[in-house]
Amino acid sequence: MNLFATILTHPAPSANYRGESELNRSVIQKVTDGRFDYPIISPEAMRNALREMLAGYGLECNRMRLPDEEQLAVRFQDLPNPDKYIDDFLFGYLVAAGDKDRKKYREKIEKDRGKDAAKSFQFKRDSVLRMNLAKALEPYRHNAVFTQSPLAVDSPYKNADKSALLHRETCVTAFQYPFALAGNDCKEKPDWTRKLLRAISELGGVAGNHARSYFEMAPASIVVRLTDSLVAGFRTYCFRPDGHPHLIDDILHDDYPGSEFVLGGELVKRDLSEDVQQGLRDKGVTLLRDPRKLLEMVAERFLGEL
Numbered sequence: 001m002n003l004f005a006t007i008l009t010h011p012a013p014s015a016n017y018r019g020e021s022e023l024n025r026s027v028i029q030k031v032t033d034g035r036f037d038y039p040i041i042s043p044e045a046m047r048n049a050l051r052e053m054l055a056g057y058g059l060e061c062n063r064m065r066l067p068d069e070e071q072l073a074v075r076f077q078d079l080p081n082p083d084k085y086i087d088d089f090l091f092g093y094l095v096a097a098g099d100k101d102r103k104k105y106r107e108k109i110e111k112d113r114g115k116d117a118a119k120s121f122q123f124k125r126d127s128v129l130r131m132n133l134a135k136a137l138e139p140y141r142h143n144a145v146f147t148q149s150p151l152a153v154d155s156p157y158k159n160a161d162k163s164a165l166l167h168r169e170t171c172v173t174a175f176q177y178p179f180a181l182a183g184n185d186c187k188e189k190p191d192w193t194r195k196l197l198r199a200i201s202e203l204g205g206v207a208g209n210h211a212r213s214y215f216e217m218a219p220a221s222i223v224v225r226l227t228d229s230l231v232a233g234f235r236t237y238c239f240r241p242d243g244h245p246h247l248i249d250d251i252l253h254d255d256y257p258g259s260e261f262v263l264g265g266e267l268v269k270r271d272l273s274e275d276v277q278q279g280l281r282d283k284g285v286t287l288l289r290d291p292r293k294l295l296e297m298v299a300e301r302f303l304g305e306l
Helices: 043-056 086-091 099-113 115-120 190-201 247-252 266-271 274-282 291-304
Strands: 002-008 012-014 018-022 025-028 030-033 036-041 063-065 074-076 134-136 143-149 164-173 175-182 221-227 261-265 286-288
Touching (some): 002 291, 043 086, 043 190, 190 291, 221 266, 221 291, 261 266
Parallel strands (some): 261 286
Antiparallel strands (some): 002 175, 012 164, 030 036, 063 074, 143 164
16 A cells, blocks of 8 residues: 655745845745746755654654754764664665775674675665655745844854845745655554654654744645555645645546545635535545544554555
8 A cells, every 4th residue: 555645734924945045135945837936845854854853752863963064964873774763764865885985884784783784785775755845835926024133242253244134035825745655665664654654744843944934844734545556646736725625526526536535634624615525425535624633544544554
């Protein structure tokens, strides 16, 4: 069995997920879709937040961010070990090594873990969790806000010789993003998969401008399909600007087997009429109001079939 899901966040003002700065102007990363530019958030940023959340749950992670360096920096505790570290298992890795370094690394692994481990060691591993960009529901409208950075006077340190006007691109939108898990990839570590789905259900702290912006990436609404199919089969960016997913009518018209779908969150609490909800139930769709309880239930159903 395979799991395909699309998450829609709550809308909120955001200046959080930015690319390169232009002078004193903080730029939101965007992608062009049709005639408009839409703010985006990278899957790498979300995966980093998930890694930090899993570490916060008390699970061992190999990679750790170093926040006080002059550039983005990380520290690895050890050579990759997907049997020991949850992030190596879920997110994959790459050890860029030539023949000389490969020999040296295998010797170290043989010393630390034994001959069998050295022989089976992989220098690269694909991610179990597949994600795509988080894309805003609404296009960027060229909004910006300005804040004043004060001059430091008679202080033990100062970061600039004069006051500065800070210019930040800003948007008010929800974001949607898809993710997928293959049952064959998850069956070795079902407990770790449960922890991953829990982290997704309460995802926050995605890398960005946290000093000025708080934006939750946890699901407000969610669509999940549990299926033997190797593809989701539906438009993974399925939420329209009004928050309704495209596939509702498709399920009601028997384009998809309703029993494979679970819908939850605001979609169930406020967006779908009682008649539509009853029609979905008649097709075998499971409807839940709480996205966190939904992902707990999905985890049990998904992992119970492995």
